[in-house]
Amino acid sequence: MSLTAAADPMLPEPFGILRKRRELSDTFTLELEPLGGHRKFAFRPGQFNMLYVFGVGEIPISISGDPDDDGPLVHTIRAVGTVSDALRTMEPGGAVGVRGPFGSAWPVESAEGRDVVLVTGGVGLAPMRPVIYHVLTNRQRYGKVVILYGARTPEDVLFRKQLEQWRSRFDLFVDVSVDRATGRWRGRVGVVTKLIERAGFDPHDAVAFVCGPEVMMRFSVQALNERGVADERIYLSMERNMKCAVGFCGHCQFGGQFVCKDGPVFRFDAIRDIFSVWEV
Amino acid sequence: MSERAVPTNIRMIDRDGLDALIRDLVGQGRRVIGPALRDGALVTGPVASVDDLPAGVIDHQEAGGYHLDTHGNGALFHNVVGPHTWKRYLYPPVRTLWSARRAAGGLEVMADDAPVPRYAFLGVRGCDLAALRVLDRVLRDDAFADPYYSASRDALFVVAVNCTRPGGTCFCASMGCGPRVGEGFDLALTELPCEDRHVFLVEAGSEAGTALLAGLPSEPADRAALAAAEARLAEAAESMGREMIPDVAQVLRDGLNSPHWATVAERCLGCANCTLVCPTCFCSTVEDVTDLSGAEARRERRWDSCFTLDFSYIHGGHIRRGGDARYRQWITHKLAHWHDQFGTSGCTGCGRCITWCPVGIDITEEAKAIKNREGRA
Amino acid sequence: MVRIEGLERILREHPFFEGLSADYQDLFAGCAANERFEAGGFVGREGEPANKFYLVRHGIVALEYAVPARPPLVLETLEEGDVFGWSWMVPPHTWAFDVRAMTLVRLISLDAECLRGKFESDHRLGYELFRRFVPVVAKRLAAARMRLLDMYDSPK
Numbered sequence: 140m141s142l143t144a145a146a147d148p149m150l151p152e153p154f155g156i157l158r159k160r161r162e163l164s165d166t167f168t169l170e171l172e173p174l175g176g177h178r179k180f181a182f183r184p185g186q187f188n189m190l191y192v193f194g195v196g197e198i199p200i201s202i203s204g205d206p207d208d209d210g211p212l213v214h215t216i217r218a219v220g221t222v223s224d225a226l227r228t229m230e231p232g233g234a235v236g237v238r239g240p241f242g243s244a245w246p247v248e249s250a251e252g253r254d255v256v257l258v259t260g261g262v263g264l265a266p267m268r269p270v271i272y273h274v275l276t277n278r279q280r281y282g283k284v285v286i287l288y289g290a291r292t293p294e295d296v297l298f299r300k301q302l303e304q305w306r307s308r309f310d311l312f313v314d315v316s317v318d319r320a321t322g323r324w325r326g327r328v329g330v331v332t333k334l335i336e337r338a339g340f341d342p343h344d345a346v347a348f349v350c351g352p353e354v355m356m357r358f359s360v361q362a363l364n365e366r367g368v369a370d371e372r373i374y375l376s377m378e379r380n381m382k383c384a385v386g387f388c389g390h391c392q393f394g395g396q397f398v399c400k401d402g403p404v405f406r407f408d409a410i411r412d413i414f415s416v417w418e419v
Numbered sequence: 420m421s422e423r424a425v426p427t428n429i430r431m432i433d434r435d436g437l438d439a440l441i442r443d444l445v446g447q448g449r450r451v452i453g454p455a456l457r458d459g460a461l462v463t464g465p466v467a468s469v470d471d472l473p474a475g476v477i478d479h480q481e482a483g484g485y486h487l488d489t490h491g492n493g494a495l496f497h498n499v500v501g502p503h504t505w506k507r508y509l510y511p512p513v514r515t516l517w518s519a520r521r522a523a524g525g526l527e528v529m530a531d532d533a534p535v536p537r538y539a540f541l542g543v544r545g546c547d548l549a550a551l552r553v554l555d556r557v558l559r560d561d562a563f564a565d566p567y568y569s570a571s572r573d574a575l576f577v578v579a580v581n582c583t584r585p586g587g588t589c590f591c592a593s594m595g596c597g598p599r600v601g602e603g604f605d606l607a608l609t610e611l612p613c614e615d616r617h618v619f620l621v622e623a624g625s626e627a628g629t630a631l632l633a634g635l636p637s638e639p640a641d642r643a644a645l646a647a648a649e650a651r652l653a654e655a656a657e658s659m660g661r662e663m664i665p666d667v668a669q670v671l672r673d674g675l676n677s678p679h680w681a682t683v684a685e686r687c688l689g690c691a692n693c694t695l696v697c698p699t700c701f702c703s704t705v706e707d708v709t710d711l712s713g714a715e716a717r718r719e720r721r722w723d724s725c726f727t728l729d730f731s732y733i734h735g736g737h738i739r740r741g742g743d744a745r746y747r748q749w750i751t752h753k754l755a756h757w758h759d760q761f762g763t764s765g766c767t768g769c770g771r772c773i774t775w776c777p778v779g780i781d782i783t784e785e786a787k788a789i790k791n792r793e794g795r796a
Numbered sequence: 797m798v799r800i801e802g803l804e805r806i807l808r809e810h811p812f813f814e815g816l817s818a819d820y821q822d823l824f825a826g827c828a829a830n831e832r833f834e835a836g837g838f839v840g841r842e843g844e845p846a847n848k849f850y851l852v853r854h855g856i857v858a859l860e861y862a863v864p865a866r867p868p869l870v871l872e873t874l875e876e877g878d879v880f881g882w883s884w885m886v887p888p889h890t891w892a893f894d895v896r897a898m899t900l901v902r903l904i905s906l907d908a909e910c911l912r913g914k915f916e917s918d919h920r921l922g923y924e925l926f927r928r929f930v931p932v933v934a935k936r937l938a939a940a941r942m943r944l945l946d947m948y949d950s951p952k
Contacts, residue, residue, distance in 0.1 A: 193526055219734035234524070316873075324870075329939060330939045382703065382723075386561055389752075392756070395756035417744065
């Protein structure tokens with residue numbers, strides 16, 4: 140008896156880098172295609188892949204492309220560690236290993252018919268972009284759509300051109316705030332939670348998706364609750380150490396949940412009891 | 420009393436019968452693993468005949484303490500579990516998952532296609548059989564299956580042993596896992612060394628077990644032997660060294676902010692012994708190893724422990740920085756969150772973590788302490 | 797009279813005065829005035845006497861610090877529905893930073909001298925104001941703390 144490759148969820152599939160785009164000083168986007176030939180990489184908004192750099196290691200990265208598009212697999216990555224630094228030095232023509240997609244998705248189907256509020260911060264806009272694409276493709280299925288985005292400084296605003304395009308649409312409400320104004324920034328200065336207070340949506344019929352640093356998500360949930368959005372209609376995307384992404388390695392445990400397979404997207408009431416407990 | 424009152428799937432064998440059993444398993448091409456005496460402890464190792472089994476060895480176990488002794492009756496299984504667990508065979512401490520090499524215009528990934536061994540485990544106790552069921556749930560029967568574990572587990576033959584002499588740190592009775600073995604064995608032995616002759620009751624628990632048993636020199640189990648086995652098992656259940664509080668899962672869920680974690684952390688060395696000897700701890704990490712030329716790389720999976728600082732590292736820092744948070748993670752995972760994740764406790768009451776803790780931290784006592792510090796009745 | 801009635805309506809509809817009795821609305825309206833600033837104009841300057849507080853009706857104002865050799869440092873932007881200016885309650889009653897209109901801004905100002913006089917004769921009126929002001933201050937403090945965490949910072 141021997142093991143077959145197809146059955147092994149730990150086995151990466153080689154992908155080639157088609158294009159690379161600098162987004163911010165430490166953030167970049169890679170477009171990938173399977174080396175075995177072109178095929179659609181099916182995923183749901185909010186899911187992630189494990190990206191492997193030869194001889195360096197593997198990290199979880201959420202998918203930032205359009206789930207309804209047949210084009211390449213798109214990842215937006217912030218260089219914050221050994222593997223993401225190594226990915227940053229890679230160029231088109233290079234190859235990486237891909238395992239996935241893994242994890243739970245933003246519930247874009249059950250949000251149909253409701254107002255949708257996306258609260259994002261920092262590089263947390265990247266895992267939310269597939270939701271934005273999906274909602275725009277199916278715009279008539281949703282009520283008001285609100286995109287709230289907080290960044291550290293104007294220089295840290297991710298997907299700035301796209302945000303401006305989205306802001307110019309009449310069927311989206313886009314609001315951006317920075318914690319620290321610099322240079323010629325003429326926009327809002329203040330915390331992202333303040334955008335929640337004033338955004339136009341029906342708190343009793345809205346679904347909120349929150350993605351950003353954990354602290355930012357904590358404050359965002361409070362602000363959403365204050366507006367009247369119930370815990371059962373708030374979803375957030377968690378981050379923990381991951382080695383396997385399939386529930387074997389134990390690293391991503393968050394109380395009784397595995398971030399890799401029960402998450403990364405959780406309905407808030409499922410993790411409420413442990414969300415602000417120290418060092419869970 | 421008629422012979423028909425005795426269950427037909429239970430037979431009686433002697434030492435020679437056990438020897439024939441081992442040789443049959445070897446003859447099937449299996450790697451038979453059973454108790455072995457090494458470095459002053461009962462561990463596990465290859466077994467080719469009944470003479471390889473340590474006879475007359477008994478163990479004394481307490482919190483942070485373990486020593487062996489001999490007993491004149493020559494019993495093979497009048498001891499309990501040692502520092503080894505069966506997971507080391509089905510989920511090895513280090514295993515190469517795959518290798519990769521740079522290829523023209525890309526990357527080539529090669530699966531590990533080494534044959535999976537066909538094991539027979541001899542001497543699996545109730546706690547450890549329960550642990551196999553727990554690992555099955557985690558590594559084989561969840562959304563994703565670990566192919567190596569699944570293949571070697573499916574090929575496994577289990578000769579279980581009912582414990583008639585519990586150890587000082589055992590608490591399987593309070594976890595519902597022993598001293599009588601639960602389901603999942605092919606054959607289960609109950610050793611009766613002190614009667615007029617040294618015999619084993621053998622119960623078949625599977626077709627493979629029934630078939631094997633049919634080929635052994637055996638005799639029908641007599642009622643006296645059955646009654647003796649029952650009495651010993653009942654006595655063993657009563658004389659367990661320790662006991663887990665029944666409401667431990669809720670106690671721990673409610674106790675996440677207990678001041679007691681800091682108290683445990685004062686003693687805990689963070690050495691990870693408890694996780695390494697635990698029969699159900701499955702956490703692992705991966706390491707990427709490259710050759711000197713940098714042309715080939717391979718990915719190794721190694722056992723990991725939630726007691727290490729790096730275990731919870733995410734970019735920027737470690738989530739569980741303190742020993743308090745790490746001990747809390749281990750015990751709440753094992754006894755509370757495991758239920759949420761897999762519908763069962765992750766603890767089977769084997770007592771290894773108590774025995775092999777260098778400072779004698781006792782999981783049953785810590786559970787009680789959390790309960791009492793929380794002021795719950 | 798027309799002017800006063802207009803102000804009463806605006807005050808009544810502003811979230812800051814939500815739930816205030818008609819009597820008290822009249823009393824506050826008696827101290828209120830409409831103000832308008834063009835983009836770039838200063839509502840207050842650091843160190844100047846702070847003798848008013850403001851409700852924003854329209855436009856964006858920036859609370860900012862002038863720092864040498866750099867463009868002004870914007871601490872926070874405020875807009876419709878926001879309230880600012882509590883220096884009139886805290887000695888030495890001077891503006892702690894500059895307040896600048898970033899767009900055309902329409903504000904309601906409430907005069908501190910006028911309010912103090914009314915509070916002396918009716919402490920409950922003072923209570924009504926302070927219990928509205930404390931949450932504003934608390935929220936502003938919470939936001940400041942949140943930003944102090946620098947939560948988007950690169951962990952390197």
